Amino acid sequence: MDRERKDTDRELIGAWTKRCYFAGRAVMDSALRPYDLGSVQWYVLYQLATAGPTMQRDLVRLLTIERATMTGIVATLVRKGLVGQEPDRVDQRQKLLRITATGAKLWGELPDLSFIRSVAFDGIDEADIAVAVRVLQTATERLENQLQKGTAS
Amino acid sequence: MDRERKDTDRELIGAWTKRCYFAGRAVMDSALRPYDLGSVQWYVLYQLATAGPTMQRDLVRLLTIERATMTGIVATLVRKGLVGQEPDRVDQRQKLLRITATGAKLWGELPDLSFIRSVAFDGIDEADIAVAVRVLQTATERLENQLQKGTAS
DNA sequence: CCAATTTTGCTAGCTACCTAGCAAATACGT
DNA sequence: ACGTATTTGCTAGGTAGCTAGCAAAATTGG
Numbered sequence: 001m002d003r004e005r006k007d008t009d010r011e012l013i014g015a016w017t018k019r020c021y022f023a024g025r026a027v028m029d030s031a032l033r034p035y036d037l038g039s040v041q042w043y044v045l046y047q048l049a050t051a052g053p054t055m056q057r058d059l060v061r062l063l064t065i066e067r068a069t070m071t072g073i074v075a076t077l078v079r080k081g082l083v084g085q086e087p088d089r090v091d092q093r094q095k096l097l098r099i100t101a102t103g104a105k106l107w108g109e110l111p112d113l114s115f116i117r118s119v120a121f122d123g124i125d126e127a128d129i130a131v132a133v134r135v136l137q138t139a140t141e142r143l144e145n146q147l148q149k150g151t152a153s
Numbered sequence: 154m155d156r157e158r159k160d161t162d163r164e165l166i167g168a169w170t171k172r173c174y175f176a177g178r179a180v181m182d183s184a185l186r187p188y189d190l191g192s193v194q195w196y197v198l199y200q201l202a203t204a205g206p207t208m209q210r211d212l213v214r215l216l217t218i219e220r221a222t223m224t225g226i227v228a229t230l231v232r233k234g235l236v237g238q239e240p241d242r243v244d245q246r247q248k249l250l251r252i253t254a255t256g257a258k259l260w261g262e263l264p265d266l267s268f269i270r271s272v273a274f275d276g277i278d279e280a281d282i283a284v285a286v287r288v289l290q291t292a293t294e295r296l297e298n299q300l301q302k303g304t305a306s
Numbered sequence: 307c308c309a310a311t312t313t314t315g316c317t318a319g320c321t322a323c324c325t326a327g328c329a330a331a332t333a334c335g336t
Numbered sequence: 337a338c339g340t341a342t343t344t345g346c347t348a349g350g351t352a353g354c355t356a357g358c359a360a361a362a363t364t365g366g
Contacts, residue, residue, distance in 0.1 A: 068345080135281050310366100
């Protein structure tokens with residue numbers, strides 16, 4: 001691999017990272033559209049259906065998104081009647097989320113989404129995937145670190 | 154690498170792709186916030202400052218986003234007075250975009266953003282980056298393909 | 307030359323992300 | 337016990353993405 005190729009990959013990786021993220025979301029969104037569910041709404045439902053009632057702030061940590069973002073997603077699910085939200089008994093600041101009967105019924109009707117991962121990665125060398133994960137993880141950690149420094153000023 | 158590790162990487166790559174994309178955008182957004190510019194607004198300005206006046210629909214293809222998304226971004230830049238938008242002489246459907254004097258002035262004041270790529274990828278083996286690009290590109294192409302099929306039904 | 311099709315950009319309405327700043331509740335240190 | 341932190345979730349306002357459907361302009365095929 002010559003020098004030019006190297007430079008090109010460094011320039012391309014950002015664009016492909018973005019495009020891959022949106023392509024995956026597009027397939028997921030399109031599979032969920034008949035059920036009027038977004039990709040993150042699906043994930044919240046998955047968590048509540050699978051692990052049982054969960055504190056909103058724990059879900060924030062699981063998804064690594066901002067509290068304000070979660071507020072909106074939960075509000076949508078509550079409005080649709082799929083999720084219940086009530087203050088925790090002992091810590092009144094926290095909200096406990098719990099899937100409703102309607103939510104559980106919908107969850108049971110949803111298609112299996114594992115085909116998405118298969119479509120994307122079947123047949124790709126597992127070692128290559130491991131390398132990709134390492135690169136993405138390293139870059140992410142450095143960027144998040146940089147953000148701390150940049151914001152701290 | 155054992156079987157468990159393999160499965161784990163396949164489960165992780167989606168999450169890290171998303172997180173890496175948002176981490177990069179966060180650093181970019183934070184560098185541009187003092188100038189009241191978003192990351193894609195920056196890219197449009199970059200294109201117009203570097204390559205000269207450009208047709209809106211060509212920019213749509215360059216960025217691989219939807220026409221409706223571009224409409225909004227251009228509207229914002231026009232509202233801020235940084236970009237001019239006028240119908241093309243020969244094809245009245247198309248809009249020609251051109252950086253304004255104000256836009257060019259702002260462009261001249263913007264900081265160099267190449268530090269972002271350096272922070273993220275300096276010191277990472279170029280061969281690993283190449284592998285990551287290949288994995289992301291392959292997955293993206295397959296997912297975009299799948300979307301065609303899923304939508305065509 | 308004209309009808310049908312394609313291209314382009316728009317609006318409306320949605321998801322999902324963010325920051326900034328607020329208020330209430332809890333935790334902590336003296 | 338009490339004042340100061342910190343934690344949690346909220347609102348407001350902005351960016352960037354999407355689909356669906358419209359209207360105008362251009363292209364294409366008979």
